[in-house]
Amino acid sequence: MFFGLLLVERPAALGTYCHQNGVKTPMTNQISLNLDINGKSRQVTVEARVTLLDALREHLELTGTKKGCDHGQCGACTVHVDGERVLSCLTLAAQVEGSTINTIEGLSAPGDALHPVQAAFLEHDAFQCGYCTPGQIMSAVACIREGHAGSDDEIREYMSGNLCRCGAYPHIVDAVREAAKELS
Amino acid sequence: MTIVETRAKRGDAADGALGGRLSRIDGPAKITGLADYALEHHPQGMVHAVLVESAIASGRVVSIDANAAERAPGVLLVMTPDNALPIKSATDWLNTPPSDAPYEPLARSITFAGQHIAAVIAETFEQATAAAALVKVYYEEAPAIAGLDDPKAGDGMPLDRMTIEWGDAHGALANAPIRIKHEYRTPREYNVPIEPHGLIAEWKGDRLTVWEPSQWIDGMARTYAEWFDIPFENVELRSPYIGGGFGSKALALEHGAIAINAARMLGRPVKLAVTRAQTFTAYGGRPATRQTIELGATRDGKLVSIVQTGANETSMKAVQVEPLGSVTSIMYATPNFSSRQNVVPVNTVKPGALRAPGENPSAFGIECAIDELAYEVGIDPVQIRLLNYAEEDPHARKPWSTRRLREAYAAGAEAFGWSARQPKPRSMREGNQLIGYGVAAGTYPVRRTPGEALVRILGDGSVEVASSGIDMGQGTYTILAQTAAEAIGVPVEKVRVKLGDSSLPRAPVAGGSQFANLITGAVHKAALAARDELIGLAINDPNSPFRDLQANTLIVENGVISSPRDTGAGVGIAEIMQRTGRERIEALRDTLPENLRNEKDHFRNFTTITTMLSPTDGDYSLHSWCVHFVEVRVDADFGTVRVARMVSALDSGRLYNPKLAESQWKGGIIMGIGQALLEEGIVDARNGRVMNNNLGDYLVPTNADIPDLKVISVGIPDTHASVLGGKAVGELGIVGVAPAIANAVYHATGVRVRDLPITMDKLT
Ligand code: FES
Numbered sequence: 043m044f045f046g047l048l049l050v051e052r053p054a055a056l057g058t059y060c061h062q063n064g065v066k067t068p069m070t071n072q073i074s075l076n077l078d079i080n081g082k083s084r085q086v087t088v089e090a091r092v093t094l095l096d097a098l099r100e101h102l103e104l105t106g107t108k109k110g111c112d113h114g115q116c117g118a119c120t121v122h123v124d125g126e127r128v129l130s131c132l133t134l135a136a137q138v139e140g141s142t143i144n145t146i147e148g149l150s151a152p153g154d155a156l157h158p159v160q161a162a163f164l165e166h167d168a169f170q171c172g173y174c175t176p177g178q179i180m181s182a183v184a185c186i187r188e189g190h191a192g193s194d195d196e197i198r199e200y201m202s203g204n205l206c207r208c209g210a211y212p213h214i215v216d217a218v219r220e221a222a223k224e225l226s
Numbered sequence: 227m228t229i230v231e232t233r234a235k236r237g238d239a240a241d242g243a244l245g246g247r248l249s250r251i252d253g254p255a256k257i258t259g260l261a262d263y264a265l266e267h268h269p270q271g272m273v274h275a276v277l278v279e280s281a282i283a284s285g286r287v288v289s290i291d292a293n294a295a296e297r298a299p300g301v302l303l304v305m306t307p308d309n310a311l312p313i314k315s316a317t318d319w320l321n322t323p324p325s326d327a328p329y330e331p332l333a334r335s336i337t338f339a340g341q342h343i344a345a346v347i348a349e350t351f352e353q354a355t356a357a358a359a360l361v362k363v364y365y366e367e368a369p370a371i372a373g374l375d376d377p378k379a380g381d382g383m384p385l386d387r388m389t390i391e392w393g394d395a396h397g398a399l400a401n402a403p404i405r406i407k408h409e410y411r412t413p414r415e416y417n418v419p420i421e422p423h424g425l426i427a428e429w430k431g432d433r434l435t436v437w438e439p440s441q442w443i444d445g446m447a448r449t450y451a452e453w454f455d456i457p458f459e460n461v462e463l464r465s466p467y468i469g470g471g472f473g474s475k476a477l478a479l480e481h482g483a484i485a486i487n488a489a490r491m492l493g494r495p496v497k498l499a500v501t502r503a504q505t506f507t508a509y510g511g512r513p514a515t516r517q518t519i520e521l522g523a524t525r526d527g528k529l530v531s532i533v534q535t536g537a538n539e540t541s542m543k544a545v546q547v548e549p550l551g552s553v554t555s556i557m558y559a560t561p562n563f564s565s566r567q568n569v570v571p572v573n574t575v576k577p578g579a580l581r582a583p584g585e586n587p588s589a590f591g592i593e594c595a596i597d598e599l600a601y602e603v604g605i606d607p608v609q610i611r612l613l614n615y616a617e618e619d620p621h622a623r624k625p626w627s628t629r630r631l632r633e634a635y636a637a638g639a640e641a642f643g644w645s646a647r648q649p650k651p652r653s654m655r656e657g658n659q660l661i662g663y664g665v666a667a668g669t670y671p672v673r674r675t676p677g678e679a680l681v682r683i684l685g686d687g688s689v690e691v692a693s694s695g696i697d698m699g700q701g702t703y704t705i706l707a708q709t710a711a712e713a714i715g716v717p718v719e720k721v722r723v724k725l726g727d728s729s730l731p732r733a734p735v736a737g738g739s740q741f742a743n744l745i746t747g748a749v750h751k752a753a754l755a756a757r758d759e760l761i762g763l764a765i766n767d768p769n770s771p772f773r774d775l776q777a778n779t780l781i782v783e784n785g786v787i788s789s790p791r792d793t794g795a796g797v798g799i800a801e802i803m804q805r806t807g808r809e810r811i812e813a814l815r816d817t818l819p820e821n822l823r824n825e826k827d828h829f830r831n832f833t834t835i836t837t838m839l840s841p842t843d844g845d846y847s848l849h850s851w852c853v854h855f856v857e858v859r860v861d862a863d864f865g866t867v868r869v870a871r872m873v874s875a876l877d878s879g880r881l882y883n884p885k886l887a888e889s890q891w892k893g894g895i896i897m898g899i900g901q902a903l904l905e906e907g908i909v910d911a912r913n914g915r916v917m918n919n920n921l922g923d924y925l926v927p928t929n930a931d932i933p934d935l936k937v938i939s940v941g942i943p944d945t946h947a948s949v950l951g952g953k954a955v956g957e958l959g960i961v962g963v964a965p966a967i968a969n970a971v972y973h974a975t976g977v978r979v980r981d982l983p984i985t986m987d988k989l990t
Pocket residue numbers: 108109110111112113114115116117118119120129130131132
């Protein structure tokens with residue numbers, strides 16, 4: 043049934059590696075970064091190719107920002123960079139040195155009152171599993187700030203970069219509408 | 227283990243009781259980013275595994291050249307079938323004893339594209355990812371069967387156990403004055419939880435800790451214990467939060483074995499995050515299906531026969547059935563019936579369970595077919611459904627426990643404004659938009675497995691509930707707090723719920739929409755036992771202030787104990803505990819029948835599905851029911867379909883928390899809209915690969931695809947179905963959505979699309 047030998051090679055690696063005298067180096071192209079995250083200055087030493095998302099989740103213990111696709115297709119990794127919503131999986135950590143980064147953890151300090159968008163999400167049950175939720179909330183905060191919460195249709199459109207497989211969309215619209223009112 | 231406390235509650239005090247609209251008690255953790263999902267743990271020394279997958283769909287791996295990968299920076303191990311430590315086979319969820327052959331999660335013989343063949347473990351995720359691309363694989367390729375439509379696939383194998391027949395279906399069909407016959411098809415569909423699969427595995431001696439999203443902690447822990455030949459008690463599986471599963475996170479999978487084995491081989495904790503692309507082949511979603519339905523009817527639309535033949539694809543190695551006769555055989559009264567099903571092996575990963583496996587495609591067939599019959603005989607689509615209403619279960623010949631389907635048609639039609647519908651297709655229009663109204667019904671069975679729960683009343687008057695059961699967004703944390711609060715008589719804020727850890731009391735699978743009913747039943751029982759003990763203590767303890775009352779019983783309400791005869795203020799639970807010197811009152815209860823109350827059957831109950839009762843075990847036939855009314859708008863030139871609005875009326879019995887149940891219903895409905903209009907796994911016929919293995923090409927609904935959805939509960943408590951009166955919720959909502967939309971599209975355009983998804987190319 044087999045018909046001959048087929049050679050299928052995986053594509054060559056994209057990166058270049060540092061081999062010193064045949065000794066394997068455990069790390070590659072490390073860089074030290076000073077990042078301004080949630081109002082705090084954070085130092086992190088990572089490989090240059092590390093995304094902001096992985097820097098947050100793997101190196102800075104800020105796991106509230108979620109990885110749903112790692113390809114800019116789901117919105118779960120949405121954070122604010124200089125006040126704008128940005129997909130942290132498509133952003134290198136090294137790109138945002140000198141910028142202001144805000145994540146879900148910085149939206150309301152622990153023990154403090156919830157941000158109006160968070161409170162509205164809770165009240166309207168705008169999530170189920172909760173995995174898309176930090177990204178939804180960061181998008182919603184920006185959506186309102188951008189002035190894109192003027193109507194339900196506008197909210198739907200400007201919240202469509204954030205997928206929710208649990209299907210919380212109608213409740214997300216309710217929550218954004220209410221929070222927009224409160225924040226105006 | 228995660229403890230979720232009830233707090234940040236807004237609204238009415240009655241919200242805390244069972245049936246109240248309490249906001250999710252796990253909500254604050256989720257909206258602040260503090261909820262710890264599985265892959266967010268960082269055990270000391272953790273390293274990262276990345277999978278290497280087969281590029282061919284059929285054949286064998288001749289050799290793997292790992293030299294370059296092994297030399298790459300940070301790489302600790304390139305695991306292949308040649309160097310992996312052996313793993314034992316495990317008992318499956320049907321309790322089938324394992325074979326003696328070893329279990330090999332890394333394949334040498336390839337039966338689908340994307341099969342795991344090696345894994346690279348490195349110090350960092352980036353290093354492992356880069357090195358995985360350096361692994362060279364040499365294959366011997368064989369011809370592959372790409373899918374159901376591949377001419378090589380054939381008709382498959384008949385599955386006699388799926389045959390359902392009564393009367394003389396073929397004879398009655400031949401003599402029926404009205405006959406219609408059509409084929410309906412659904413494509414390969416994927417679960418797509420937004421949290422991809424993955425795990426962190428850590429060994430300490432022969433004790434294994436796994437952080438992994440799981441719909442079934444005890445089932446998966448058993449598999450891991452058997453694979454790695456350690457006692458069940460030595461596995462601790464932690465899954466406090468699950469980022470969606472929809473059926474896909476119930477069973478241990480190959481990548482789990484690979485990560486745990488790597489951790490064993492390296493002596494370091496290993497994290498393996500399945501990439502989004504790999505989620506299309508690391509496990510299967512709903513298999514592609516096709517079914518032919520023939521309806522025989524009288525001229526006035528009364529069914530005399532239904533003949534159905536169906537098939538679903540399966541993998542080359544295993545039989546996965548998507549039961550296509552499940553709804554066909556119970557939705558309508560017919561004196562003659564025949565349903566038969568084949569499975570067709572193709573080169574795919576083994577299909578799995580995706581929200582309402584069986585009921586979903588089954589309803590697509592019959593609910594489109596009955597609609598076609600309505601037009602054929604010139605009857606309103608709601609009327610024809612009522613005309614053929616099944617007063618009892620036509621298959622099991624048992625009365626329904628409850629079937630509020632008539633009420634659902636009435637309530638839904640009223641709220642939707644069905645009476646405004648013009649009967650003729652393509653007769654409603656606004657500007658360039660063709661408007662269509664469609665209706666379809668759905669159903670999902672009530673499955674039942676005994677449960678177990680621990681309830682503690684603590685010295686400070688607070689209450690703890692504990693179960694290894696899980697909450698993936700269905701609301702388990704919340705409804706269990708409500709259940710315990712109501713049963714004991716404390717404010718819901720006093721209840722803490724611990725879930726998602728195998729060290730807690732056992733729980734069966736959170737699947738088949740059974741979990742809320744069985745776990746509230748167990749918690750209710752344990753909570754009542756704890757309450758009884760509390761009252762007994764208050765009555766009998768020499769130090770209790772109630773001792774002298776000689777009461778038979780006491781009232782516990784709002785955390786305060788009082789005598790029914792006494793109008794005084796009562797005494798707080800904490801004070802009673804303190805005065806009687808008790809630190810805790812603890813009740814562990816299960817809902818197993820006497821004959822299963824032994825160690826072996828107890829274990830079997832929670833680690834297999836062999837004790838799950840079917841919906842027709844007993845005197846009644848137990849099902850949830852729903853009806854969806856849809857308005858679509860179709861662009862007359864382009865054929866683009868938009869769902870403009872939907873009204874669904876659903877009978878899930880009693881709702882433990884309507885706010886959360888409505889969310890689950892809507893979630894199912896939205897997935898149904900995706901199924902109707904967007905979702906389709908596209909397989910490359912040349913090489914059997916899933917071409918759209920990403921979220922930009924496998925389209926799930928976005929916010930802008932979804933209109934406002936109205937859901938109406940028409941259920942009443944059904945105590946035949948469950949102790950507390952609930953029926954199935956989670957999988958009900960999706961059933962019937964796709965046919966309702968297909969029927970609406972036909973009404974709008976006059977074009978009948980019988981193969982999902984309904985895309986513009988099929989309409990123009
Ligand atoms: S993880 Fe960044 S968009 Fe999906």
